[in-house]
Amino acid sequence: MELPKIYDPKLTEDKWYKYWMDQGFFHSEPDNREPFTIVIPPPNVTGVLHMGHMLNNTIQDILVRKARMEGKNACWVPGTDHASIATEAKVVQMLREKGIKKSDLSRDEFLKYAWEWKEKYGGIILEQLKKLGASCDWERTSFTMDPKLSEAVIEVFIDLHKKGLIYRGLRMINWDPSAKTSLSNEEVLHEEVKSNLYFVKYMIKGTDEYLAVATVRPETIMGDVAVCVNPNDERYKHLIGKTVIVPMVNREVPVIADEYVDIEFGTGALKITPAHDVNDYEIGKKYNLPVIDCFNEDGTISEAAQIFVGLDRFKARKLASEKLEEDGLLIKKEEYTNKVGRSERTNAVIEPRLSLQWFVDMKKFFAKNPQVLDDVMSDDIQFYPSKLKNTYKHWIDNLRDWCISRQLWWGQRIPAWYDETGNLVAVAKTEAEAIEQSKKTNPKAAVPNLKQDEDVLDTWFSSWLWPISVFNGFEDPDNKDINYYYPTNDLVTAPEIMFFWVMRMIMAGYEWRGEKPFKNVYYTGIVRDKLRRKMSKSLGNSPDPLELIEKYGADGVRLGMLLCSPAGNDILFDEKLCEQGRNFSNKLWNALRLVKGWEVKEGTNDENRLSIEWIESKMNDTINQLNASFESFRLSEALMTVYKFIWDDFCSWYLELIKPDYLSPIDKTTYDKTIAIFEKITQLLHPFMPFVTEEIWHLLGDRKQGETINLTRYPESGEIDEEMIREAQLTFEIIINIREIRAKANKKNTETVDLFHFANKMSRKDIDSRKEFGLDERRTWGFDEKIVKLGRIGTFDEINEELKGAKSFIAGGYKFFVVTGEVADADAEKKKLIEELEYTRGFLASVDKKLANEKFVSSAPATVIDGEKKKREDALKKIEILQQSLNLTTNN
RNA sequence: GGGAGCUUAGCUCAGCUGGUUCAGAGCAUCUGCCUUACAAGCAGAGGGUCACUGGUUCGAACCCAGUAGUUCCCA
Numbered sequence: 018m019e020l021p022k023i024y025d026p027k028l029t030e031d032k033w034y035k036y037w038m039d040q041g042f043f044h045s046e047p048d049n050r051e052p053f054t055i056v057i058p059p060p061n062v063t064g065v066l067h068m069g070h071m072l073n074n075t076i077q078d079i080l081v082r083k084a085r086m087e088g089k090n091a092c093w094v095p096g097t098d099h100a101s102i103a104t105e106a107k108v109v110q111m112l113r114e115k116g117i118k119k120s121d122l123s124r125d126e127f128l129k130y131a132w133e134w135k136e137k138y139g140g141i142i143l144e145q146l147k148k149l150g151a152s153c154d155w156e157r158t159s160f161t162m163d164p165k166l167s168e169a170v171i172e173v174f175i176d177l178h179k180k181g182l183i184y185r186g187l188r189m190i191n192w193d194p195s196a197k198t199s200l201s202n203e204e205v206l207h208e209e210v211k212s213n214l215y216f217v218k219y220m221i222k223g224t225d226e227y228l229a230v231a232t233v234r235p236e237t238i239m240g241d242v243a244v245c246v247n248p249n250d251e252r253y254k255h256l257i258g259k260t261v262i263v264p265m266v267n268r269e270v271p272v273i274a275d276e277y278v279d280i281e282f283g284t285g286a287l288k289i290t291p292a293h294d295v296n297d298y299e300i301g302k303k304y305n306l307p308v309i310d311c312f313n314e315d316g317t318i319s320e321a322a323q324i325f326v327g328l329d330r331f332k333a334r335k336l337a338s339e340k341l342e343e344d345g346l347l348i349k350k351e352e353y354t355n356k357v358g359r360s361e362r363t364n365a366v367i368e369p370r371l372s373l374q375w376f377v378d379m380k381k382f383f384a385k386n387p388q389v390l391d392d393v394m395s396d397d398i399q400f401y402p403s404k405l406k407n408t409y410k411h412w413i414d415n416l417r418d419w420c421i422s423r424q425l426w427w428g429q430r431i432p433a434w435y436d437e438t439g440n441l442v443a444v445a446k447t448e449a450e451a452i453e454q455s456k457k458t459n460p461k462a463a464v465p466n467l468k469q470d471e472d473v474l475d476t477w478f479s480s481w482l483w484p485i486s487v488f489n490g491f492e493d494p495d496n497k498d499i500n501y502y503y504p505t506n507d508l509v510t511a512p513e514i515m516f517f518w519v520m521r522m523i524m525a526g527y528e529w530r531g532e533k534p535f536k537n538v539y540y541t542g543i544v545r546d547k548l549r550r551k552m553s554k555s556l557g558n559s560p561d562p563l564e565l566i567e568k569y570g571a572d573g574v575r576l577g578m579l580l581c582s583p584a585g586n587d588i589l590f591d592e593k594l595c596e597q598g599r600n601f602s603n604k605l606w607n608a609l610r611l612v613k614g615w616e617v618k619e620g621t622n623d624e625n626r627l628s629i630e631w632i633e634s635k636m637n638d639t640i641n642q643l644n645a646s647f648e649s650f651r652l653s654e655a656l657m658t659v660y661k662f663i664w665d666d667f668c669s670w671y672l673e674l675i676k677p678d679y680l681s682p683i684d685k686t687t688y689d690k691t692i693a694i695f696e697k698i699t700q701l702l703h704p705f706m707p708f709v710t711e712e713i714w715h716l717l718g719d720r721k722q723g724e725t726i727n728l729t730r731y732p733e734s735g736e737i738d739e740e741m742i743r744e745a746q747l748t749f750e751i752i753i754n755i756r757e758i759r760a761k762a763n764k765k766n767t768e769t770v771d772l773f774h775f776a777n778k779m780s781r782k783d784i785d786s787r788k789e790f791g792l793d794e795r796r797t798w799g800f801d802e803k804i805v806k807l808g809r810i811g812t813f814d815e816i817n818e819e820l821k822g823a824k825s826f827i828a829g830g831y832k833f834f835v836v837t838g839e840v841a842d843a844d845a846e847k848k849k850l851i852e853e854l855e856y857t858r859g860f861l862a863s864v865d866k867k868l869a870n871e872k873f874v875s876s877a878p879a880t881v882i883d884g885e886k887k888k889r890e891d892a893l894k895k896i897e898i899l900q901q902s903l904n905l906t907t908n909n
Numbered sequence: 910g911g912g913a914g915c916u917u918a919g920c921u922c923a924g925c926u927g928g929u930u931c932a933g934a935g936c937a938u939c940u941g942c943c944u945u946a947c948a949a950g951c952a953g954a955g956g957g958u959c960a961c962u963g964g965u966u967c968g969a970a971c972c973c974a975g976u977a978g979u980u981c982c983c984a
Binding site: 020022023024279295296404405407408411412415512513515516543580581587589591593594596597599600601602603604606607608609610611612613614649651653654657660661668669672676679680753756757759760761763765766767809856859860863864867870871872873874875876877878880881882883884885887888891892 | 910912913914920921922923925928929930931934935936937940941942944945946947949950951952953954966967968980981982983984
């Protein structure tokens, strides 16, 4: 069989993904096996794959594939999120490009466009996930606005309203005066700007005294309803309860006291404008102050302000400053740096604005479901990394009610019904039901003319139901799927949505299933570039994942992502890592080429026995380490374990040990064992690199149609011969020493050197001495042929005296001489010996000191003391050899 | 302003209960090799006052306190 020298992912990846899909390997139905479930964090339906998705989904795929190979019934549910704000924005923009304004369309017309857009572009991202190799059950693909899922959202809203966990109230929101809509916090970008701090006189009623107030927003003075000072502020104590005159509009307002006010900031007196500042609003509420909204929704000054009516807010600021100066009320202007929020989309400066919104009463909800916090704190739901538990707790301790209404059209419309004057009449699925309800509460009233709430629900209000709703757990709470797959096993997501999503899914899980939604939560880091900058479109520092796949293969990119992603840490992505991944595929491929190129001869070559026993032990050891890493979700570590086993142990040592001479055949026993090990290697690596391992697995054996590495059982660990591993390590140490001497002597690979073992009382042939070193006497000569082979040794013999002019080294308590033909510098050799002797003596002294310390001996555990004793013995032996060598050198 | 985390090799990180030969990887670097699987490769090497200061302990990268720097969350 002719295999190309370089592995080409393009020839295999699409081929195998199609095969997997055709054979339906990823589809799951409930059966008798243990379930393993992951629900995807649904990406935005109109989104495209970015590096964050790559990382997140690679991790999920690894977990799912491993579970599947462990014989579990693995089910990974894919899907997308309707993402109301982002999607609506995209549709609005698309319409604008066509010359259509949203305001010219009816709600139904707009939604028609939105659905068309969704059908056309939605789900591109899912196709991209296939390129990555994601083994999702595509037959279960869901969308948060699928009829069943939307229905669940509406029912949940009605249910919560019935339970008294939802209410409608006034609240300060982020208002975009340009787009005339509210924005979520995530859509507001904060930036530092230089502005002025105005110091303004508020005259105290009936006196010539004034109270100085500092503000950056003089255009909101018309909305002032009080001035607040700190009750502990000696300067102002006498003014508390007095009345002051608001400049420009001459309104009389009280001076109140609250500890919220920072004595140090400005003048220590704060003007209270409840309509235009979140904190002022809170204070206003606390002291029952009125709210005067002096802005219109487009950011111009309203009638309520009395002056500057109709002018833009920034124009008004300038005019207010001038007017204050005219009136002699402006004390001074100072330069001041503060943060201003801007709309991500329109760049307009955000105005805090009061409006009627729907809320979930979080305090009540948590009182009803204390497990939402408790189960995370007690690790019943385990966070990886666990340090994020602190953040979770801190958030819950400072909960605010969840605002769930959005002034948008794309999403689930709030099922609340109002009469003509805007009073809430009922919360119900349909108008008919609402009328029914209103009749019940007020039978005598005429049938009202009802209007449904114009707003839709927050997208998170549908995604918090995701682990239940994808299995239709609301319409049919006792169905086969939900009973089998729920609670799910692992959730893989980003820490920044811990509150938006993770916490709320836990809430929903307890409220409607009485059970947690998942057992483990794995938080990935934020993908950043080499310079630690967040990857973003505007910086242009985010590579296109599909281009990377094109360049390095999906396996290469998957490896590249994972190589730099310890759980919870940020990912400093570097394209070079993908290259490393690609190179690794190629390494594996070439190992296949080597093995498949051998001619096989019946029989057994006993020289290879120890090498085979060693690699088997080493592999079992690797499997144990790998499983331990998986159990604690240390996936980077797990990958590194397999990576090193394959590259270093299997390729660099094992294959070199057993490789027959050029054109010589290999014995069948060794060949069969090697193929078996290679097969296990592909299985171990498969969750990480699904494509190249499937390809190689098929080439390693005679596979039938319908067979796949996906459905093979993940290798289990067997017996580990620790002594064999030590023996091999000693062999490698000897070989490395020889190679180093060869390298320094500039020996060509084709030239041999001679090796002599110094036969003192610790001879390698001496069985007792081998026992002393903890080595098995049966293997005395086991690896010697291999030392000759890999060290390119001509003669390998024993010698009873120091070999003058030869280079020497000590390995595992044995001394060796290497004759390179070039005369070694005797003084340098001697110096080396002396240095090593000095060092070992110093080391011995420190160990002795420890052992002589009575407190150490009495308080340290026995294993530690035994360790120290062993160190002492080893050091003594080493000193003896060194001393002996040195004596001989000196005598010569 | 409040809270949480981090600081170990040039870079990115391990170091799990304080104790196994003066601290471990990967990448990068340096040297030599196109040695019949792989130059996307092979062989070898160098590189660290564990941020700083003090404390606890027989023993500290690890525990405690303080200082500095840094990141994130909330306001």
